[in-house]
Amino acid sequence: MGFMDRTTEMLSSYACNLTYEDLPPEVVHQVKRTVADTLGCAIGGYLSEPAKVARKLAGDVTSGTPSRILGTDAYSSLDMAGFANGVMVRYLDCNDSYFSPGGGHPSDMIPAALAVADAVEADGNTVITAIALAYEAFCRIADQVPDNQWDQGIFSVIGAACAAGKVLGLDEEQMGHAISLAAVPNVPLRVTRMGELSMWKGCAAAAATRSGIFAAQLAAEGMTGPFEPFEGRKGLWEQAIGYPVEIEALGGDDAPFRILETIFKFYPSQIHTQAPIDLAIQLHERVKTDEIASINIQSYKSAVSSASTEPEKWDPQTRETADHSIPFLTAVGLRDGAVTPATFAPDRIADDGLRTIINKMRIEENPDFTERYPAEYNCRIEVIKANGQTEVAATSFPKGHGRNPLSDAEVDAKFRRLACPTVTEQQCEQALELIWSLENLPNLRGIFDSLVV
Template sequence: MVTHNLAPISQSDPSAGNAANWSPGEAERRIAVHFHQTRYEDIPPATLDFTKCLMLDTIGAAIAGFQAEGATAVADLVTSWGGTPQARIIGRGDMVPAHQAAMANATMARALEIDDVHEQGMLHPTASIVPLALAVSEAAGGITGRQFAEAVVLGIDLAIRIGTAPRAEVAGGRTQPRTQSHTYHIGMLAGAMVAGKIMDLPSGGLQNAMGIAYSQCAGNLQAVAEGALTVRVQQGLSASAAIVSAELARLGVTGAMQSLTGVSGYYNALHGGRCDRAVLIGDLGRRYANEEVSIKPYPCCKHIHTAAAAAENLVREQGIRADDIERVVIHVKNQEYYDLVCRPEGREERRASMFGERGMVHAQMSLPFVVAVALCDGKVSLDRFEAAGRTSDDVLSMMGRIETVMDGGPDDNVLPTPGIVDVYLAGASTPLTSEVRYVKGHPMNRMSFDDVAGKFMDMTDFSGAWFSRDRRRRIIEMIHAIETLPDMSDLAALLVADTSPANS
């Protein structure tokens, strides 16, 4: 795919309206007008239906992460700040300013690594957008389910467009180690547009909001390498910054109008000028990328999922037992994948990383750990990522038998990469092998709304916040029929833990 240097934009792009001579800020202006003008009835029904799945999945992830490390600290902090009571903190019910509620709730949504992912873009498009949209809707009052859905659909689509336009390489000679995170950037940039749409800003105000968001644009991958809780907290910070950006724009504060494509805009500053214009705006309003999102079956980095599914298949189909396994080889097909989930490389270092206050984040980002769990248990469950589960003798022993091999070629520039797992049983010279390309939840192996509802019930069972089954069923039903909801505050009111164990 051709990429374009954006200083200045001048290339012809027929799919973007034959813009041979764009005026400065034209891409941003088109995005802002699209956000301002698009209504619920303009959005394809299939896109709306799938986005309901993403809404339910994200809210379930937030409920599940209610008492996760880091999430409780953020919730305690924003509650202590006080301020105008505008929006609820999920699980707790404390009313705080909208940007503070979004900060807490988006942190929860990312905390257990069970939120959705756009694999080609290597980003989490929904974990900031749904919580911030809910907080702004509750603060505004009287925002209908249709209005909420409009904003969320547009926001997810824009997040994917911004995140995929640089066309990142993950294999071959042009691969470069990533240091920045698209996830947090697009949470601010697209999130500001979502917040501004719910606030009913005019197109110029929306363009200002994105420019103000760009002035706060931050987020990196160092926390992943170190197992720091800021992996999840950055999700909350991006949601909070998005709302603040829209609020400032509403008050007349101006932002850069060429925040994406300007000489010092997002793509030039952070992506070396790489941007595929057709991806960014070429079919804006005619195609929505929402259905490209993968819903996770496992609570870990999405790069790990195909190998985890392959390991599960071996246990289920071959009837192997953990004690019979002599060694395991996991084949890794591109450098992006290897760098993110296969380090540290030493087996003892990998096992040691499961202990201590950083152990959970390391586990969420560890291919050897998750495959070890799948081989020991025949499944991957949330409780294995807690301290007792991730440091158990059986899992640590299995991790010591796992080898990760980087054997991809220069053409393996594709995500998701296939999960290829070879298991050698004691005394065997040839392995039992399983390969999985598309796990359940990928667009090629999609989860239905009922599948996501089942996942929602499982996630909320795990949560330390106690939600009755009746309350959870009502949340599912409300999101399924969100277009009929007269006020989004009705949904927000349901996202508070019950005080008694009735209906369990």
């Protein structure tokens, strides 16, 4: 391994040497919380059109190392099971988030650990360790690399390869090649999240998961990748980032594990919409929509930028655009007093009544809010009524933020809210009982069985 670059050596050595015993109790607990949150999102997305497409393709594949397709009794190859399950996880846009210069949704990688673990009958401790590892790879790279040039799969494909390789038991040399084989062929375009958003918005990270699993499988069979994928000439740092990157110390010893710094969403929509939705729902009780003369929304730059630069966010035509639209979701919160998966039904997205409210809005950056981000997710909404009266709501820490986190009971409630009625309440309880005892499970069969639709 001495001929591989520094970043590859650092990640592969850490991946192979991390053990379950290295994980503090709070990290193990957070992994279980995250698995519960992620699988609730997956079952909530099971009936979506993208999930149906992914399951159809996955179901057409047979493999000598079969892996379970979530929600079914069917099996596919490891990579296609990871893809199909990943599409389900991401569809509702309600899985976790991590913020740094890069960031994204690291739980998109969890299907990589689950797909391989199901195939090889790995135990719960192995799965927990692989997930904590994937988060370290994703988040430590995201800490140094902004995501404004490339899509977030540039991070998650590496974490997925580490997770899959960990469960497969790769040695350091194989793990290094898995990381290289994940990074080099998979530099995704940011156009995925620009303008009117397509189904691919919710599938791009699942494609990265599939590629990460495939990279680990290739390495397990002896395939080698470029030896300097990060720091080498024409490598990732030079070509995709434009400057050298140095990854900080990874979790363990005195360094905290990054999974502890992720947040869970309360609403099924983009992270920057969480605060405006919260405030709009608060104002719902104080404002009748036919009384509204104007609405002024202030937030930080990352939140307001898409609304200010992309006209599609003011008149969304797809579910994927609507769940990224502050104007649309604020209008829904003000009028309906709730935002749920049903908010994104086609007739609701096309509702002219919401356009009437949207047309009264103005969104602007508050420089002080930008300065305080990402420690605070500040938002302020001012509604001016036709009679001149003003109603104001503001927050720095919307529900789900690290300073206002979901409790374990709220994670369970979110699971039930998203998964029912696709599965029964009894199935939800059975699945949650198994997830909360993940470290004691000999394999994942019970979890998959409990969630068959």
